[in-house]
Amino acid sequence: MSKKFFVFARDNRLFTRLMLLFTAAALSVMWLTPVFMGNAKAATAQITNRKVTIGSGQSGVSNTYTFNFTTVTSGFHLDGIKLIVCTTAIGTYPGGTCTKPGTSSLFSTAAFGSISGFTDTTVFTVDTAGANDCVATAHVEVLCLKRTSASNDTAGAKTLVINTVTNPNVTGAFYIGITTYNANNWPSAGAKDAGTVASAVVTTLQVNALVAEVLNFCVGSTTVDSDSTGTVASDCTGVSGSSVNLGVLDSGKVNITPVSTTCTAADCGKNGVAMVRSNAINGTVVYYDAIANGTNHTGTLRVSGSTCNATANNSSSDTTDNTDQCFNVRTTAGFFDTTTERFGMTVAGVNCGSTTSYTCTGTGTANLVRASNYNGDGSTNTYQTTDIDEINGPSANKYAWDESGTATQIASSASSTVKQVDDEALILKFAAHPLITTPFGSYQAQADFIAVSTY
Amino acid sequence: MLKWLSLCLAVLVCLILMRPPQNAAAAIIEQRSITVTSNVISAVTTHKFQFLLPSPDNVGSLTLEYCDGNPLFDFPCVPPAGLDLSPAVLSSQAGNTGFTIDSADSTSNQFVLTRTAAPAIPVLNTYVFDNIKNPSTPGNTVYIRIASHASADGSGANIDKGGVAFAPQSEFDVNAFVPPFLQLCVGVSVAPDCSSIVGDSIDLGILSSTTANKGQSQYAVATNDLTGYNVFATGTTMTSGNNIIPALALPTASLPGTGQFGINLRANLIPVVGQDPVGLGTGVPSANYGIPNRFLYNDGDNLSSSPLPSNYNRMTVSYLVNVPKGQSPGIYSTTITYIAVVQF
Numbered sequence: 001m002s003k004k005f006f007v008f009a010r011d012n013r014l015f016t017r018l019m020l021l022f023t024a025a026a027l028s029v030m031w032l033t034p035v036f037m038g039n040a041k042a043a044t045a046q047i048t049n050r051k052v053t054i055g056s057g058q059s060g061v062s063n064t065y066t067f068n069f070t071t072v073t074s075g076f077h078l079d080g081i082k083l084i085v086c087t088t089a090i091g092t093y094p095g096g097t098c099t100k101p102g103t104s105s106l107f108s109t110a111a112f113g114s115i116s117g118f119t120d121t122t123v124f125t126v127d128t129a130g131a132n133d134c135v136a137t138a139h140v141e142v143l144c145l146k147r148t149s150a151s152n153d154t155a156g157a158k159t160l161v162i163n164t165v166t167n168p169n170v171t172g173a174f175y176i177g178i179t180t181y182n183a184n185n186w187p188s189a190g191a192k193d194a195g196t197v198a199s200a201v202v203t204t205l206q207v208n209a210l211v212a213e214v215l216n217f218c219v220g221s222t223t224v225d226s227d228s229t230g231t232v233a234s235d236c237t238g239v240s241g242s243s244v245n246l247g248v249l250d251s252g253k254v255n256i257t258p259v260s261t262t263c264t265a266a267d268c269g270k271n272g273v274a275m276v277r278s279n280a281i282n283g284t285v286v287y288y289d290a291i292a293n294g295t296n297h298t299g300t301l302r303v304s305g306s307t308c309n310a311t312a313n314n315s316s317s318d319t320t321d322n323t324d325q326c327f328n329v330r331t332t333a334g335f336f337d338t339t340t341e342r343f344g345m346t347v348a349g350v351n352c353g354s355t356t357s358y359t360c361t362g363t364g365t366a367n368l369v370r371a372s373n374y375n376g377d378g379s380t381n382t383y384q385t386t387d388i389d390e391i392n393g394p395s396a397n398k399y400a401w402d403e404s405g406t407a408t409q410i411a412s413s414a415s416s417t418v419k420q421v422d423d424e425a426l427i428l429k430f431a432a433h434p435l436i437t438t439p440f441g442s443y444q445a446q447a448d449f450i451a452v453s454t455y
Numbered sequence: 456m457l458k459w460l461s462l463c464l465a466v467l468v469c470l471i472l473m474r475p476p477q478n479a480a481a482a483i484i485e486q487r488s489i490t491v492t493s494n495v496i497s498a499v500t501t502h503k504f505q506f507l508l509p510s511p512d513n514v515g516s517l518t519l520e521y522c523d524g525n526p527l528f529d530f531p532c533v534p535p536a537g538l539d540l541s542p543a544v545l546s547s548q549a550g551n552t553g554f555t556i557d558s559a560d561s562t563s564n565q566f567v568l569t570r571t572a573a574p575a576i577p578v579l580n581t582y583v584f585d586n587i588k589n590p591s592t593p594g595n596t597v598y599i600r601i602a603s604h605a606s607a608d609g610s611g612a613n614i615d616k617g618g619v620a621f622a623p624q625s626e627f628d629v630n631a632f633v634p635p636f637l638q639l640c641v642g643v644s645v646a647p648d649c650s651s652i653v654g655d656s657i658d659l660g661i662l663s664s665t666t667a668n669k670g671q672s673q674y675a676v677a678t679n680d681l682t683g684y685n686v687f688a689t690g691t692t693m694t695s696g697n698n699i700i701p702a703l704a705l706p707t708a709s710l711p712g713t714g715q716f717g718i719n720l721r722a723n724l725i726p727v728v729g730q731d732p733v734g735l736g737t738g739v740p741s742a743n744y745g746i747p748n749r750f751l752y753n754d755g756d757n758l759s760s761s762p763l764p765s766n767y768n769r770m771t772v773s774y775l776v777n778v779p780k781g782q783s784p785g786i787y788s789t790t791i792t793y794i795a796v797v798q799f
Binding site for chain 1: 486487488489490491492493494495498505525526527593594596598617618619620621622624625626627628629630631632633634635636677679680681736737763764765766767799
């Protein structure tokens with residue numbers, strides 16, 4: 001201060017009096033404020049290491065709040081706790097003005113959960129009315145906990161769990177004040193420790209996605225002759241061919257694909273294959289139907305365009321039409337030997353070599369289950385390895401064929417536990433045996449394979 | 456200029472914000488599937504749709520749009536190559552019924568089915584379309600986007616939606632070859648299936664004018680020729696230098712003391728010689744050579760035949776020789792060749 005100010009003050013008595021009066025008034029305000037405000041703030045100690053963990057950050061959701069904090073005051077019966085949730089931290093302080101966040105029910109339906117770290121383990125109860133510092137009536141933002149303990153509390157880390165707290169229904173931060181009391185009626189003078197924790201309700205992040213319907217279905221030929229060894233193709237893009245060849249038929253042998261001994265064409269030495277990939281939740285069914293050609297027995301292994309005898313096949317016995325240019329067939333699967341003229345097909349197994357979405361090691365673990373007349377040997381999931389090329393018979397597998405052109409089911413996942421199918425490959429084996437009287441010529445059967453997925 | 460651009464941008468943003476969420480609220484059609492009668496590429500066939508509409512809203516139209524490779528409604532639909540729905544007809548319907556094809560709004564890759572709007576009932580619907588020409592690309596998955604609409608023409612927001620799929624294929628062929636087969640075996644005796652052959656000559660002994668001289672041989676034949684086979688015998692009658700024993704030109708009974716040479720394929724009593732045909736085949740002696748106790752022989756005659764593929768038949772050839780008292784002495788013999796002919 002300059003010398004002029006002191007000279008002015010010395011000479012101006014009114015100024016001096018005003019300065020003294022101002023000083024006295026200021027000191028009085030400083031001394032009396034705690035009295036007027038209630039001296040809780042001044043009397044409570046700061047809770048340390050405090051946090052709240054909420055079970056959900058979703059708006060308006062009922063969940064569990066877990067409070068962890070360390071009290072600093074010892075030597076009193078910790079019989080009251082007040083929790084208050086406000087939009088600001090300062091609002092939670094004793095004597096502060098609290099604005100509750102949103103309009104949800106907050107603590108109104110809250111229930112005491114548990115405590116730990118309290119010297120006296122007597123549990124707290126919720127007082128929905130409260131008293132003194134803790135008034136819960138008409139204040140959903142306030143939770144009053146009380147008990148009657150038998151011993152003094154010692155300062156230290158504590159955990160308090162409150163169930164069925166309803167989150168604020170507005171997004172953003174909110175604050176919860178914690179105050180401990182030495183009595184179960186929350187007297188202002190009994191407040192011991194206090195502190196504020198914070199949490200927040202966040203906007204729910206909704207992730208939308210759409211999985212499109214998938215059906216990859218292909219029919220072709222393969223050199224794979226196993227359900228557990230070898231991979232037909234990584235997926236349908238790798239499946240090729242549209243025919244298999246049974247080679248030169250001999251009345252003394254049963255020819256079964258893959259045939260290589262008497263077969264040199266490009267489609268020799270191969271089985272048929274039908275591969276399916278589908279995410280249909282209700283499963284996928286694979287059918288075949290024979291394509292008609294010629295007259296009578298139009299769907300069997302036959303000489304193209306020929307007229308065959310009209311005698312009907314019998315599902316349980318062979319006909320005597322062994323002299324026309326159509327092979328006899330049976331819709332009921334049967335073993336093949338060298339005594340009867342017959343043509344048929346079976347699903348020898350299900351190859352899962354390119355299945356990656358689930359564990360599949362072969363026929364027994366595949367989701368596609370073979371139909372009863374097209375399930376290899378008819379009784380097991382064993383892949384019969386002796387049915388190959390030309391055999392003396394009888395065959396190890398049973399074979400059947402429906403020449404009617406009606407869609408015939410050969411496999412399905414509709415009844416499987418998991419109905420989706422990941423690149424499972426049906427290994428199709430064809431077999432034929434002619435009699436001496438089976439007319440010579442080039443024979444062909446044509447089939448149409450269909451996959452029906454129900455999503 | 457900048458002001459105009461700003462205004463346009465603002466209008467665009469407003470339009471985007473005001474755009475009704477057409478697909479967002481649509482429910483997923485349940486238990487949906489398509490079954491094609493023929494899965495062969497380019498085949499004209501029947502497509503059967505089955506599905507359940509979960510929403511009870513008024514439905515005035517259904518759209519079934521065939522797209523290549525993608526069932527999602529938010530993506531452009533690429534019509535599958537070769538597909539043609541234009542000639543198709545709705546041949547049957549069940550569940551929510553009353554629909555007809557809305558020709559005005561249907562296209563070559565989309566059906567629009569229309570009806571007077573009515574609340575959808577939650578049952579499995581079936582709609583069968585005939586005369587659809589399948590797509591032409593084998594193995595290419597075709598998705599059909601199915602949606603229900605309140606409007607009568609397939610326009611407006613989707614009420615329910617969902618996709619189904621099928622993957623047309625080329626025909627699958629199984630090829631085989633049955634080779635031509637003809638087997639003929641000849642001997643004094645042969646097994647019925649030609650598995651054994653014994654002897655190639657017959658000694659008729661000393662010819663007598665009082666008793667018939669006889670002998671027999673056998674042949675067996677089978678073929679898979681569609682038109683069967685014929686067996687012929689060629690050769691002369693029995694001769695000894697310039698001396699001959701006359702062959703019987705017609706079926707004739709044995710008459711010892713006369714010059715006779717003949718054969719037949721039956722079991723005979725006069726004289727006792729021969730055996731009837733055996734075997735599972737369809738071969739039979741020709742008419743003249745199939746009469747018991749009657750013999751004849753003409754060079755090149757058809758002895759037996761089958762009009763269709765035949766399993767083995769074994770024929771026993773009976774030889775009859777009678778000579779008159781004045782038959783010139785000598786060693787009489789003949790060689791008869793048996794020939795089986797098929798057409799293949």
